[in-house]
Amino acid sequence: MTNSKMHSDDHLRRDSERFELVAKATHDIIWDWDLVSNTLWWNEGMQELFGYTELEPGPESWYNRIHPADKNRVIQHIHDIIDAGGSRWTDDYRFLRADGTYAYVHDRGYTIHENGSAVRMVGAMQDVTQELQHQRALEESEQRLNFALQSAQLGTWNLNPETNLVEWDERCRELFGVRGQESIAYDSILKRIHPEDRFRVEQSVSQSLQKELGGYYNIQFRTIGADGVTLRWLHCKGQAYFKNDEAYRFSGIAQDITDLINNQERAFYADQQATMTIEGTGAGSFLVDMATNEIVYSATLCKIITGEVSDSLSRKIFVEHLHPDDIGLRNQAYKKAMETGELDYEARFIWKDGSVHWAKAIGRYLYDKSGKVISLSGILVDITERVEAEQKVRESESHFRSLIEQAPVATALFVGPDMVVEIPNEPMLKMWGKNSSVIGKPLREAVPELVGQPFLDLLDKVYQSGIAYHAYGTEAQLMINGELQTMYFDFTYKPLLDETGAVYAIIDMAVDVTPQIIAAQELKASEERYRQLADELEARVVQRTDELKLANQELVNSNNNLQQFAYAASHDMQEPLRKIQSFSSRLQSSYAKQLDENGIYMLNRMQDAAHRMSLMIDDLLAYSRLSSNENTEFLPVDLNKVINQIISDLEIGIEEQQAEIEVDKIPPILGNPSQLVQLMQNLISNAVKYKIPNQHPQITITGRIAEPDEIAGIPYLFKDISYVAVSIADNGIGFDEKHLDRIFQMFQRLHGKGEYSGSGIGLALCKKVVQNHNGYITAHSKPGKGAVFLIYLPMAG
Template sequence: MTDITLNERKNDLLLAIERFKLVAKATHDVIWDWDLARGTVWWNEGMQEIFGYRPEDIEAGPNSWFDRIHPDDQEQVVKKMHALIEKGESNWSDFYRFRRADGSYAHVHDRGYTIQSGGKPVRMVGSMMDISQQLRSDKARQESEENLTFAIQAAQLGTWNLNPADQTVLFNDRCRELYGYPADTDMHYERLIQFVHPDDRTRVMEAVGRTLDPSLRVPYDIRYRVIGASDRKLRWLHCTGQAYFNPSGKPIRFSGISREITSEITSQEKIAWADQQAAMTIEGSGAGSFMVTLANNEIIYSPTMARIITGSESANMTRNILLASLHPDDIHIRNQAYAEAEDNGELRYEARFIWNDTSVHWVRVLGRYLYDSLGKAVSLSGIVMDITDRIESEQRLKVNEEHLRTLIEQAPVATALFVGEEMVIDIPNEAMLKFWGKGRSIIGKPLREALPELEGQPFLSILDRIYKTGEAHSEQGARADLVVDGQLQTFYYDYTYKPLKNAKGEVYAILDMAVDVTEQVISRQELEQSEERYRQLAAELERRVGQRTDELHQANIELMNSNNNLQQFAYAASHDMQEPLRKIQSFGSRLLLTYSDKLDENGKYMLNRIQDASKRMSAMIDDLLAYSRLTTREGEFEKVALDDVVDSVLADLEISIQEQKTDIIVEGLPVVWGNRSQLTQLVQNLISNAVKYRLPDQESVIRLSYRTLDGAEKETLPKLLPDHKYIRLEVSDNGIGFDEIYLDRIFQMFQRLHGRSEFSGSGIGLALCKKVVQNHQGYITARSQPGKGATFIVYLPVPR
């Protein structure tokens, strides 16, 4: 009997073990068995399938478990488990992070129970479930719900839910506002329908009935007016919704959203009235108008349009007749215009139409699509204009221009045509292009832009006078300073400006013909100067030396007085001018803050323009004051570590550097001899310019480097101290760059190569840099190409 009992218990144990192994294999959890007496932990295959650990990777003891718990969770998990074992409790569970074989962490839910022997826990068995995906799903669902709530609030949408069983309605806050804040007792369908405008009430009730009808089940989509329950305000609403039915076809819920469209309806009414006024204006101007309903291709047109298209105002127009009148060779023009109009809503093309009498006429078509609230085009309206006379005039003009072009290109002297008041360069022959030394890229540009060095010379003002008076002008041996091959050079020309006039007697272009007489003029000048020089040199030399010495002495005294007066004037002027600017900015800010809701968009725009202008003026005054304060007193010069200067500047410009995402690379910089404050202004202007003039689609990189100046290079530079060594500091960027023909111009006061709409600034920064370098007996220049960045080169002395 005892043997049978022992065998049965043994079989039961083997069966239990087998069941445990089957469960461990079948479950998607990680099964573990911790032998507390032996200090070993057994893991099932889930340890490899779920966390990626092979059996040979896992240690035998409990550290195979505890060491893989996230450091932030480990202490509390282990402490809680040991407390349970010490107290002899049965069940344990916890949530924590467990490290996978690839180093990432999984969120797990771990559960276990203890096996007792003699009232003492000897084993602990449990299962570990990976709940990472569940947590991600819960988080994604929560974020989705939050995003939906935010979207509804941001779009100012009202949400509602009607219970068909008891006819009660639930509104969110926005929907209550749209209905004028009805009382709680009004939140019933039969009560709420009374707030719908009487003229729309029947239509709304019919739409609700169709949506709740199980045989129809149509979506709810309607526009109607409501009169606010409390504020009695009239509002237009666009409501969309859907009914939900149980399996037997009974509606169980009717919900949707409401959006206020009062401003849209008002705008459409204004547009309709404006269209009526425009149609009257169009017909009065001789153009024809039309409107096409896209749903049925029905066209409504004016008699003037029929005449422009067919030659007869009595023609019975349809879209097919209109297309049939189009010249066969221009069908592709119309098709392309309609394809573009589908994208931008604007129809625009010029084509030929064949009249009933077979004559051909040019017509210009302008149109615009009108869309419904869903963005679907519902109609096309526009105008047509007969432009035959204009096209024929343009063709005749084109023939005349071709003839003129041939004459200019074959002219024996340098010849070019300047068109319009902006003097756009047109048809320059090769001889004239050679004079200017700019190549053919200047064709089509205004003369002022193509040859900026002409500013300050008499030619531009002479051309302006010719456009106004129509009087020709000629001159012999006129001096012209032109940038040729990157160098500003002086030439002399015999030239003639001949105005060209149209049929109305108005000047539309100026013909420029020139002959280079530089060699003759220079030879004559040299001869005259030589004769004069030798005639007066002996008698005047001593007198002029003495006179020059006195003049220089007096000039030095006057210069010192002038500098002192200028410093005092600049300081006083800047403070006197800054005070009204501060008042403008202060009152402008208060006006914008207090009355912004009373100003329309144009008023706000103009007020912002005033603010921007006053800020630019304030910045310009500060820059002028900084420029005027630059001095060269030897007592202010000392040893200055450029590394410290650059660190200070980068700290000041940290925000703008981060906004422009600029990478600043600073190589080790030396100690120089100079004024720390002025050198800080120099470095700050160079770096801020490099940050500002970046290419928008390219990562901005700025590099600061230097090298010691050798003797050969020093000899080529002007005004350097002979008893000092110099370094060559370079500030390089990969920004927009500039054409080196403007090299001298960029260091002048108030000179800008770009408009304020493109880049801000007062136009003083580089002039200030030049002043600082001059104060240090140094030299500044730059190397650049458009679109390929710029390098500013500064030569500074080092301590002896």
């Protein structure tokens, strides 16, 4: 061996070792596709991330687990890269986990070429599900936060601990009685705080800036206005953020609670006066004396918590009947109430009969003039119906979102008059040339190239009028990969109405028809060029049509002659065969004593062969009749009666094999009764015959109405009629599915004549019957694991 060869082998071995180490070390799923042998290898990441312990050796292990909505696109993309001689491929799609859920993955591969041909592709698949979910949740959270701040009239502030400068919004400046200063020193803010509260605020801020104390800030205090007289009560909350144990940012919100504080004492008396009114609304009221912990409660409150009325309960009823899973929630609500003065939580209570009910508790701490808590008063409302309704709404919204995301065409939901992009599915994002970052943005910002085109105005008209809009072959300019491209779409704008009948959103469904429009345009442009050839083409078509008619007639005559020959030959063969059987029987009865053992053996073989020939001729006659136009009248057929009659006819064979046959109710079939008898008799007798030695046959016959999607996946069936799927399952010897096409052919046998009797025509006859009914027959099986024959036949009615 030359040094060059040894060096090459060492280099190859090191590369192989490095690849194996990378495959084991990475958290990604590494794959290696041998394009020559068409085998696909996965590393251990496939089991660790997606739960698969065993996969098919070929690329089907990948193809079959791509989400149906992504499958054609992804497979087409990777094969386009390979066929074009490209070296790099990357794509994002959904991949099926072993538990039935889908993961969002980012997949990329590198093609290896030898002598100009692609021989191998190596790549890595990364699970990005959590990243996508986190990004969407973050965007939704920011939108909800901004809306909540504006709705609640909250001010926001941010303190830089290093510079002691505070940046605050206009609302926050207003609450502190300051105007026009977007940035202010922390010491200047302290001067705006009431002297009695200033030390307490400073101490609370200092504690919040210490990492070991959690960094949380929550306090109520008074501010002094610019006039030195106006007092305002504020409730401030905040959170400090740390790096290397040092606070680098301290931010939060401020809320005006002046009215709340001023009205707390008056609220105590108002609560007393409102008790009767509260009871009339179905709510229960309570009042807790904080000094004695005694509770005064209404009968309605007791009923809401326990399901019964009692006058001897203590404050412990709130805990004793509280659902165990909600204890922490209630404790957190009371902790918050001690800081804010407001109690507000929703929890489940377990009644004495064991049933679970939802209730909402709303309360308020009342203080004396010194700030000491004197009581807690509030109400409890049964919200079980509301919670259950909200759950149904959430389930409905989740289903609606799932429908949009899984829609086979590009679909998006636009909410509000600004057409905020709420739920765009992957086909729509791809059509726009955008990613999920557009979610939550107005359409004019998400797809800015639409400005100046008619679509935004059309959406506004649909939103205002509530009338759907449809268009076909409409031109649109979209920015795809940084390039403005002309595309054509069929689309629909469908308004969605709320319970008041007002439009609140619009669904956009679009189909890219660019190839069809361009083809039509090219066809129109070429019409003039081909007009001169029209006469010559028409003449050629007429000539070709005549030739086809003649060839078709010859084919019809040939088929008729063939059927007549098969039918006549089968009849003519019966007579000499009967003579062979008759004379052989006479030989056996009259001259058996003159024949030696070998003669008797040959005579028995001759009789067996004649018997098999007779059966084969009978089957050929049956097949010939099916191929002719006889007995083609279709009627509603009760397949249950047909099967019961067949079981009765096969009673002796069934009892001999000790077969168990279970038949479910089958919907009525539109077909030829005699042909359906042949079909079911062949399949049932086969299920009894092809049994495993020393094992009783177990046969299950079921029928159901086939689903439309199921029919759509079978090219041989009509899509505009209903079919019944009939299944005949057994526990027999089974077969290898690579022979599936073979078993339905004439004279094809997978077993020797000595093992199982038969002419090899039965399943061919079954297939012919199904074809005569415009149906479809197939089978699923493994050797030694039984077989399931599945037949699709037109449904009656």
